[in-house]
Amino acid sequence: MLATTLHGPGDIRVERVPDPVINQSTDAVVTVTHSCICGSDLWPYQGVSPSQPGARIGHEFLGRVAEVGSDVTGLRVGDLVVAPFMFSDGDCVYCREQLPTSCRNGGMWGKANDGGQGEAVRVPFADATLVKLPSDVDEALMPALLSLSDVLPTGHHAATIAGVRPGATVAVVGDGAVGLCAVLAARRLGAERIIAMGRHEARTAIARTFGATDVVAARGDEAVEAINELTGGEGAHAVVEAVGTGQSMQTAISIARAGGGIGYVGVPHLGGEGLDIDRLFKRNIALRGGVAPARAYIEELLPDVLSGAVDPSPIFDTTIKLDEVAEGYAAMNDRRALKVLITL
Numbered sequence: 001m002l003a004t005t006l007h008g009p010g011d012i013r014v015e016r017v018p019d020p021v022i023n024q025s026t027d028a029v030v031t032v033t034h035s036c037i038c039g040s041d042l043w044p045y046q047g048v049s050p051s052q053p054g055a056r057i058g059h060e061f062l063g064r065v066a067e068v069g070s071d072v073t074g075l076r077v078g079d080l081v082v083a084p085f086m087f088s089d090g091d092c093v094y095c096r097e098q099l100p101t102s103c104r105n106g107g108m109w110g111k112a113n114d115g116g117q118g119e120a121v122r123v124p125f126a127d128a129t130l131v132k133l134p135s136d137v138d139e140a141l142m143p144a145l146l147s148l149s150d151v152l153p154t155g156h157h158a159a160t161i162a163g164v165r166p167g168a169t170v171a172v173v174g175d176g177a178v179g180l181c182a183v184l185a186a187r188r189l190g191a192e193r194i195i196a197m198g199r200h201e202a203r204t205a206i207a208r209t210f211g212a213t214d215v216v217a218a219r220g221d222e223a224v225e226a227i228n229e230l231t232g233g234e235g236a237h238a239v240v241e242a243v244g245t246g247q248s249m250q251t252a253i254s255i256a257r258a259g260g261g262i263g264y265v266g267v268p269h270l271g272g273e274g275l276d277i278d279r280l281f282k283r284n285i286a287l288r289g290g291v292a293p294a295r296a297y298i299e300e301l302l303p304d305v306l307s308g309a310v311d312p313s314p315i316f317d318t319t320i321k322l323d324e325v326a327e328g329y330a331a332m333n334d335r336r337a338l339k340v341l342i343t344l
Contacts, residue, residue, distance in 0.1 A: 003118030009047030058117025090128025155181025162263030166190030187211030264289030
């Protein structure tokens, strides 16, 4: 089969690799119909995070079950399924506590495992990992359903742990796909005012359609000043940090209201600078974050996606075929694309 591989900074290839096979009785093989490129995929692409030449890549996909192991009971060949970005056994202490991203036997797609940007994937612990979708879903709904693999649950996670509640003022630092999904999540959770922070007009336009009431295009001290002006000097009850840099964390701390909370889900890639513990302590600001347990949220979010009440599909502003994946990476890296959808 064909799959995307990374051979060094900027060197993305589509190559023929061995077809996935059932290795354990709890495995399934899924034929991928839709995948995408994540902003975090750009870190190994840029050489910021290490990778081995020929490593598989891609962790967001949906498709149809092609084969199941003898102990898989909840899935059948032909079922339409979405995969969260990490697989998990569903039975360890962390899975039972709704934290499948810390599963003792779990892992992430790509590298030594099959990557989602390929024609098929072997899925360990298929019953626990995969979420079955209605078989007759309209093709137009597929991008929205694909977002359940990562960015929509991650945005929801950020909003939830930041303390978004009905009537709250929320600020979202970052206008990437996750930040935009956090705007969508904040609206779903009943926030009264949602301030989107970003400088790309096409993206902030999406933020407004997702429920943002205000947009702040500034950065640093200027951004803090703008938020203070919008909130009467009090700041936001809940702040989402969806970038992962020291400056973005510093901004998040500066614009949080006393007694408020910060949910950080931006993948840290510039160290821990910007974490002002003294200021967090003095102002009673809660700080929570980390890898979103996407599998724990999918069933909660799925009905709203199926009904159209929540529609994250506008984040996919570019669609390509698998053999065009190198151009897709270049487009996202050059900020010519927000998030690239891959159809197979």
